[in-house]
Amino acid sequence: MPSLSSRRPLVLLALIASVVAIFLLDTLTDYAVAAACFYAAVILAASRVLSPRGLLALAVACVALTGLSFVLTRFGTYRIGLVNSVIGMLVIAITTWLTLKMEAAKAAVEEAQARLLRVARASTVGELTTSIAHEVNQPLAAIASSADACQRWLAQEPPNVDKARQALSRILADAHRAGDVIARIRGLTRGAAPQRDTFDLNQAVEEMLALSRSELDQHGVTVALLLEPDLPPVQADRVQVQQVIGNLILNAVDAMEGVAVAERRLSLLSRRDGQRITLSVRDRGIGLPAEQPERVFEAFWTTKSSGLGLGLSLSRSMIEANDGHIRAERVAGGGACFVFDLPVAIGDRHA
Ligand code: ADP
Numbered sequence: 491m492p493s494l495s496s497r498r499p500l501v502l503l504a505l506i507a508s509v510v511a512i513f514l515l516d517t518l519t520d521y522a523v524a525a526a527c528f529y530a531a532v533i534l535a536a537s538r539v540l541s542p543r544g545l546l547a548l549a550v551a552c553v554a555l556t557g558l559s560f561v562l563t564r565f566g567t568y569r570i571g572l573v574n575s576v577i578g579m580l581v582i583a584i585t586t587w588l589t590l591k592m593e594a595a596k597a598a599v600e601e602a603q604a605r606l607l608r609v610a611r612a613s614t615v616g617e618l619t620t621s622i623a624h625e626v627n628q629p630l631a632a633i634a635s636s637a638d639a640c641q642r643w644l645a646q647e648p649p650n651v652d653k654a655r656q657a658l659s660r661i662l663a664d665a666h667r668a669g670d671v672i673a674r675i676r677g678l679t680r681g682a683a684p685q686r687d688t689f690d691l692n693q694a695v696e697e698m699l700a701l702s703r704s705e706l707d708q709h710g711v712t713v714a715l716l717l718e719p720d721l722p723p724v725q726a727d728r729v730q731v732q733q734v735i736g737n738l739i740l741n742a743v744d745a746m747e748g749v750a751v752a753e754r755r756l757s758l759l760s761r762r763d764g765q766r767i768t769l770s771v772r773d774r775g776i777g778l779p780a781e782q783p784e785r786v787f788e789a790f791w792t793t794k795s796s797g798l799g800l801g802l803s804l805s806r807s808m809i810e811a812n813d814g815h816i817r818a819e820r821v822a823g824g825g826a827c828f829v830f831d832l833p834v835a836i837g838d839r840h841a
Contacts, residue, residue: 691724
């Protein structure tokens with residue numbers, strides 16, 4: 491389905507044609523025909539493509555055209571024409587005011603949704619980084635103080651090699667401890683018992699798309715939804731899977747930031763593959779690194795100035811915790827494709 495921003499020129503053309511048609515109707519018909527009221531419909535339709543300032547300019551133009559029609563009309567009773575023109579202008583003004591208020595409310599909701607989506611991602615990432623920082627800090631501080639001591643023992647005249655050796659083995663032990671902490675945290679994210687549920691993956695995709703809609707529209711991304719109908723439910727943690735889908739969508743939006751708006755296409759494709767359901771999220775963005783595209787799943791690997799490089803590493807942990815697999819593929823002609831699969835719910839594993 492083409493995005494609204496790609497249809498904008500067409501919609502604008504249709505709006506101008508409608509305004510001209512209403513003006514002609516209002517001017518060429520009898521004063522008794524209150525054609526100016528139709529401008530209200532144009533203003534409502536225009537609210538989807540015009541900024542508040544543009545909408546206000548359109549409303550002023552409609553009021554002016556209503557006045558001009560009144561002056562130019564040659565048929566009917568002057569008094570009725572006057573009353574109808576004033577009513578028309580009032581309808582235009584009231585519709586514009588209501589539309590502007592409605593659009594402001596809609597923008598507030600969309601902003602809140604986008605923030606929610608970002609927070610959902612950031613809070614998981616934030617929690618993990620804080621715990622890593624906290625746990626790793628202790629052995630690092632111990633390493634630094636042992637290294638100080640080691641330097642002091644070696645600087646003595648004569649150097650106290652024995653004490654220096656002891657300090658060095660403390661450094662080694664603490665370095666191992668730091669490594670163990672990281673391994674434990676990785677194990678935690680991998681092993682965090684998922685809340686298995688059976689749910690419709692297509693519906694989960696549609697929900698995440700709805701949540702990302704304003705983000706996608708803002709960046710002019712066109713979405714192709716190719717969901718296989720009547721898929722059996724999957725067995726997985728719905729919240730975790732939706733976090734992964736949201737993360738893949740946001741990454742795709744980021745990856746297409748640098749390409750022309752007309753090229754910003756995102757496709758989501760679901761299909762059954764034996765006892766598994768597969769979802770592919772494909773974009774036409776900057777693409778994955780030519781060598782080892784799988785590097786994107788490494789923790790802290792990022793090419794973004796404000797990125798943490800944890801989204802995909804967490805996504806992989808979550809998909810694997812749900813007995814699934816996720817992989818990244820380069821797309822011929824530019825772009826990236828992330829594919830994950832999940833098991834079909836036990837009761838539906840036939841055929
Ligand atoms: P972050 O988004 O914080 O950088 P991620 O783990 O989600 O962390 O992504 C790691 C890196 O993988 C990104 O910085 C980016 O370079 C690359 N990447 C992720 N998704 C895409 C994509 N759809 N297209 C191209 N590169 C991507």
